[in-house]
Amino acid sequence: MCGIIGYVGHRPSVPLLIESLRRLEYRGYDSAGLAFCLNNKLQVIKSEGKLSNLENKLNQSEFFLATSGIGHTRWATHGLPIEKNAHPHLSIDGRFALVHNGIIENYGELKEKLEKKGITFSSETDTEVLVQLIAHYVRKGDSILQAISKSLKEIEGSYAFALIECSQPDKMWVGRHSSPLILGLGQGENFVASDIPAFLPYTKEVIFLENEEIAEITTTSYQVYDLDLTPLNKKVTTIKWDIQAAQKGGFKHFMLKEIFDQPQVIRDCLTGRINKSKKSVILPELENFPIPHKIHIIACGTSFHAGLWGKYLLEELAQIPVEVDIASEFRYRKVPLSPQDLVMVISQSGETADTLAALRLAKEKKLKVLGLCNVVGSSIARESDITLYTQAGPEISVASTKAMLSQMLTLLLLTLFWGNKKQLLTSTFLEKAITVLSNLPEILEEQLPVLKNSAEELAQKYAWARSFFYLGRGLGYPLALEGALKLKEISYIHAEGYAAGEMKHGPIALIDPDFPTFALALEDELLSKVVSNLKEVQARGGKIIALTTPEVKVEATDLWTVPFLEAPFNSFLALPALQLFAYEMAVYLGKDVDQPRNLAKSVTVE
């Protein structure tokens, strides 16, 4: 995900900015850049790829005279990962340089407005609009702070930014909304960054900016304002983490951090894709794309489970027949494909060899391929005819968590988009869906700590188990498969996911008091059937953890209740619960959670 660093002080800023960006490398990026003032002129140096490419361009000795500047690592979300789209971006008069994280949703409109005033743009990014807008207001006579305040009031979307001006090398201006930004306070120097590790070797005294706060920072002072420029008093916090802990956002493992990232993932994935007032789903990439008659979803591992979950929705709500295949099977199965079929490949990394091979096979057969991908510019993203980015941000832990949630959300959006186009959804249903989706980040944010506590208690109680069944029906079935995969890959406990109705066809023979079952018993039309299946398990002495809601009458050894949400939205609570149970189990058993044995994050071989 993009990283921001800004510095005003007394040290040579160029090496400092590079080192700070290096401490953000773990977040992933595809291009980088710096801007700093020299002799009343802004120098902007950018490059594609790794920071070493940028460093190679920074070897002029006079650059080491600069003592302030801003830096950025970009993880492309909109616009290709190429040099002209890398940050910082300059205003047309060369007076201002700006770095930005987030997405400006109404940038098209604002760009048009500025173009009419003769301002030309040199990148494909939404970010450039912000620097041009601020510079425009300054040229019209506003102070820099007034221009920032005015511009931010016009912007829709999310932002964290840092801005510098060519004639004031000891100052910078920053602000945030829905993307994190933190001030670091030093002696005769001050910092701003999207993540604390960027400046942690220099200071542990920080101020967390809140939404719609802006600040003017000098080498020796700072003042935070609200959007109306009313000065605010902010609390200074002392950070107690070391760099490694800070990279994990203070969490013990990347996996846990990524599970807790999920509310923000929902926000990012929905940004620009739902219209809250019109209660509609907007997927511009698919606007001119025909609604498919049939879809073949192809993926591996966790992404396969997301695909299976999506099948249930696409078939029910958009009435599109869907087949879901494991990529390593699909590529060798002689599947009869019709030219009108759509192939949808799902991959977090975009580099999984089997999925990529299946994509190439589909293209050879002249089928259209839609890629659901997390990593921008990855092979699958580049080779698909159309790519929908799932916007989960870099996933570092080998066990995939937030990527699956983002894939499910994208599949849900696709279902609503096509279902609506086919006039299969009532406006009441759509309205409700958009409202629940908009509230989902807050609901999950509130629930995650509660889920974690329950997961910890249950993990300690069941850590003796050597095998586990995971059972569910309907949307609960792919979730059961995923719960079992998570448990086995990080805790090395044998786990099998089953469609609950399939138990009596063989697997139930394994049930005894030492073979517990994790059941997904959330409210949907198949709940009563799950409840009956669980009775069969109980009758054979099997212990049961049932993930359910307070109103449900289900018998189990342990009831794990979560607040009621209608299907399919309840899956977005169930998935983190499953992830946390596996996580707590692995932690309790002392396993290497982020780097489980025998596994790689990206499987680029067959």
Ligand code: M6R
């Ligand atoms: O990058 P991809 O989504 O294509 O990866 C697919 C699988 O390799 C991946 O989901 C794997 O199963 C994870 N380790 C699951 O946690």
